[in-house]
Amino acid sequence: MAFGQVLVNWLLLGSLYAAVALGFSLVWGIMNIVNLAHGAFIVVGAYIAFWMYTQLSIDPYMGIPLTMAALFLIGWLVQYVVINRVIRAPLLVTFLLTFGLDLLITDLVQQIFSSNRRSINTTYAADGFDIGSTHIAFDSLIAAGIAILLTAALSYFLARTRTGNAILATGMDQDAARLMGINISRTYALTFGIGAALAGAAGAMFAELRQFKPPDEGTFTLHAFVIVVLGGLGTPWGAIAGGLAFGFAETIIPLFPGVGSGYDDAITFAVLVAVLVFRPNGLLGKAFYS
Amino acid sequence: MIILPGFSTRPFHPLLWLINPLLRRIMISLLVLIPLFSVMSACDGSRQTNTTTPTLFFGAPISLTGSTSNEGQLTLEGYKLWIKEVNTHGGIRIGHTTYQVQLKYYDDGSSPTKSAQLTQQLITSDKVNFLLGPYGTAATLQDEAIAEQYQIPMVEGNGSAKAIFSKGFHYIFGVQSAASEYAKVMLQAALTLTNPPKTVGIISADDAFSKEVATAAKDYATSHNLNVVYYQQYPADTTDLTDVLTALKTSGPGGNVPDMLLGSGHEDEAITTMKECKQLHINAKLYAFTVGPAVPDFISVLGPSSNDILGSSQWTPQEKYKGRDVFGTPVHYAQIYQTEYGHAPSYQSAESTAVGLTFEYAIRKAGSIDPQKVRDALASLDIMTFYGRIRFDSTGANTYKPMAAIQIQNGRVTTIYPSAIADAQLMYPTPPLS
Numbered sequence: 046m047a048f049g050q051v052l053v054n055w056l057l058l059g060s061l062y063a064a065v066a067l068g069f070s071l072v073w074g075i076m077n078i079v080n081l082a083h084g085a086f087i088v089v090g091a092y093i094a095f096w097m098y099t100q101l102s103i104d105p106y107m108g109i110p111l112t113m114a115a116l117f118l119i120g121w122l123v124q125y126v127v128i129n130r131v132i133r134a135p136l137l138v139t140f141l142l143t144f145g146l147d148l149l150i151t152d153l154v155q156q157i158f159s160s161n162r163r164s165i166n167t168t169y170a171a172d173g174f175d176i177g178s179t180h181i182a183f184d185s186l187i188a189a190g191i192a193i194l195l196t197a198a199l200s201y202f203l204a205r206t207r208t209g210n211a212i213l214a215t216g217m218d219q220d221a222a223r224l225m226g227i228n229i230s231r232t233y234a235l236t237f238g239i240g241a242a243l244a245g246a247a248g249a250m251f252a253e254l255r256q257f258k259p260p261d262e263g264t265f266t267l268h269a270f271v272i273v274v275l276g277g278l279g280t281p282w283g284a285i286a287g288g289l290a291f292g293f294a295e296t297i298i299p300l301f302p303g304v305g306s307g308y309d310d311a312i313t314f315a316v317l318v319a320v321l322v323f324r325p326n327g328l329l330g331k332a333f334y335s
Numbered sequence: 336m337i338i339l340p341g342f343s344t345r346p347f348h349p350l351l352w353l354i355n356p357l358l359r360r361i362m363i364s365l366l367v368l369i370p371l372f373s374v375m376s377a378c379d380g381s382r383q384t385n386t387t388t389p390t391l392f393f394g395a396p397i398s399l400t401g402s403t404s405n406e407g408q409l410t411l412e413g414y415k416l417w418i419k420e421v422n423t424h425g426g427i428r429i430g431h432t433t434y435q436v437q438l439k440y441y442d443d444g445s446s447p448t449k450s451a452q453l454t455q456q457l458i459t460s461d462k463v464n465f466l467l468g469p470y471g472t473a474a475t476l477q478d479e480a481i482a483e484q485y486q487i488p489m490v491e492g493n494g495s496a497k498a499i500f501s502k503g504f505h506y507i508f509g510v511q512s513a514a515s516e517y518a519k520v521m522l523q524a525a526l527t528l529t530n531p532p533k534t535v536g537i538i539s540a541d542d543a544f545s546k547e548v549a550t551a552a553k554d555y556a557t558s559h560n561l562n563v564v565y566y567q568q569y570p571a572d573t574t575d576l577t578d579v580l581t582a583l584k585t586s587g588p589g590g591n592v593p594d595m596l597l598g599s600g601h602e603d604e605a606i607t608t609m610k611e612c613k614q615l616h617i618n619a620k621l622y623a624f625t626v627g628p629a630v631p632d633f634i635s636v637l638g639p640s641s642n643d644i645l646g647s648s649q650w651t652p653q654e655k656y657k658g659r660d661v662f663g664t665p666v667h668y669a670q671i672y673q674t675e676y677g678h679a680p681s682y683q684s685a686e687s688t689a690v691g692l693t694f695e696y697a698i699r700k701a702g703s704i705d706p707q708k709v710r711d712a713l714a715s716l717d718i719m720t721f722y723g724r725i726r727f728d729s730t731g732a733n734t735y736k737p738m739a740a741i742q743i744q745n746g747r748v749t750t751i752y753p754s755a756i757a758d759a760q761l762m763y764p765t766p767p768l769s
Contacts, residue, residue, distance in 0.1 A: 161636075
């Protein structure tokens with residue numbers, strides 16, 4: 046059993062999953078909005094990265110800042126025009142709205158790009174290096190690195206910058222924040238925009254590491270949901286913890302002798318239930334995002 | 336005289352219908368609804384009174400969105416091409432009546448349960464005469480039960496699992512080769528080499544179709560001196576195969592990669608497998624996938640790493656059939672298809688067109704549109720079409736048509752087995768992926 050390879054797989058995959066859940070966690074933690082259109086944003090990010098690669102020859106990883114900027118704009122617009130209206134509404138209303146948004150975006154993407162599968166094949170996609178018998182691919186490593194970088198950057202931004210503090214304050218107590226002179230609707234738009242931008246980054250990475258097509262957004266949203274619940278709201282590092290936990294359930298547990306493939310989903314959700322029983326707020330969860 | 340509770344029993348003054356609010360509402364509703372109903376029943380009536388052209392309706396739930404939307408789209412194109420060709424060539428003539436044909440289809444979103452619900456709707460609400468199959472074994476398993484219940488014949492071309500034909504149903508017929516042939520034909524092709532692979536690792540999704548294929552593959556390999564060193568199933572909806580592939584990487588003799596990697600699943604998993612083999616540095620001498628290589632976007636997604644991958648196909652344009660149908664030969668069908676849709680046909684489209692042709696010949700043979708008579712005609716049908724021989728055994732499966740093995744060479748699909756219809760040689764071994 047190639048333990049080294051399995052370990053490396055787990056760490057790399059876990060970080061990638063964390064990238065998927067990061068934006069989702071932020072929006073949920075601060076705005077209390079479970080954004081069911083998160084998967085759709087990831088798919089849009091994947092298509093933007095794909096388009097930049099095939100039309101402008103921009104490497105997907107180098108082009109992540111551009112992808113993030115594009116998704117930020119889209120997220121900002123969506124929040125300002127649509128989500129803003131349901132900030133104080135009951136949870137079910139936000140579910141309905143983001144679900145409808147999800148369907149709309151997915152269908153639009155399918156109309157424009159067709160349902161053909163796409164993938165980005167870079168020239169270095171098969172390259173990597175070996176540590177003993179363990180092979181580490183460059184693209185997986187870069188993706189994991191970017192995911193961790195984004196988490197650290199988000200954490201720093203929230204804790205150490207004025208705007209980040211404003212976002213945290215708004216998440217803690219909207220009215221008190223307003224009294225402090227914080228523009229609530231602009232802060233929310235910013236938060237949603239950042240969430241969408243992070244989704245875009247995840248999409249760009251997935252476009253190169255795997256393949257994608259419009260219906261994949263459902264899987265992304267579901268994974269983000271499970272990862273956030275596992276890792277806990279309250280800190281960006283929760284996404285990393287959740288991603289690793291989810292990756293563990295997907296890559297390591299099936300390798301135990303006697304565990305067949307049919308139990309994969311059951312085990313993943315059993316892990317989820319176990320985490321919720323012992324740590325109801327998730328692995329790193331806290332009452333307030335900070 | 337109208338007696339309403341709470342009202343007096345004196346006859347109503349006509350003016351009361353305008354003054355009393357309740358009576359006024361009743362009158363307005365009647366004035367609106369009566370003409371509406373009469374118009375609606377007139378519309379229905381026109382179908383029965385045959386004042387318009389007699390039409391045969393064929394119903395199909397197809398996955399136009401969702402995980403198999405690509406294949407569903409190809410299926411729809413196959414159906415539509417048949418409809419167009421039949422109508423252009425004068426429809427289906429039975430006795431003195433010539434029927435036009437029309438397709439009624441709905442999107443089942445790649446969900447088998449929705450597919451079953453839509454099948455029911457097509458039968459009970461749209462009142463279709465016959466049913467064309469959906470895409471995929473999962474949906475076909477659900478829909479055939481509905482067809483059987485209502486005793487409407489269903490011919491399908493995109494669900495190959497033996498499970499479909501093992502329920503003792505009499506109203507289901509499948510034109511395509513059985514699931515067990517998918518892997519067998521690729522292994523047969525590989526074993527024709529002078530220095531064939533000695534070891535094979537088989538990975539399979541756990542849906543009904545893929546499991547059947549994988550079991551048949553394992554049995555065939557084992558009985559033909561091909562050592563199955565790795566055999567593992569994974570969940571059908573997985574997006575990641577690193578755990579399975581990591582274990583496969585060291586399963587060959589001496590802890591090396593097996594000579595051949597055989598994947599039984601659908602196109603998504605085939606693509607994921609190739610991408611992750613690259614990332615995990617798995618360099619097998621031959622890659623074979625049961626579903627994927629024959630689908631048009633497989634090559635465009637994987638680019639150069641799609642070269643030398645083996646696939647199996649229900650139909651290729653290179654086959655040498657001469658059918659009695661309007662398409663005649665595979666080449667001719669490909670030409671007509673290309674003109675209509677601007678891209679080459681995949682086997683999903685070809686078998687869907689074949690489904691339509693099957694009904695056409697069965698209806699002519701039965702000399703009637705009665706479902707029972709058509710069903711019996713289908714059971715005894717034996718025709719040669721551009722798609723191959725269509726004849727059903729007692730369970731409704733077509734055991735008379737062989738499959739072909741294909742290989743992607745220089746970015747295009749070539750047929751490499753059986754040699755009678757091959758237009759290229761099998762290239763072996765595959766160069767390393769990096």
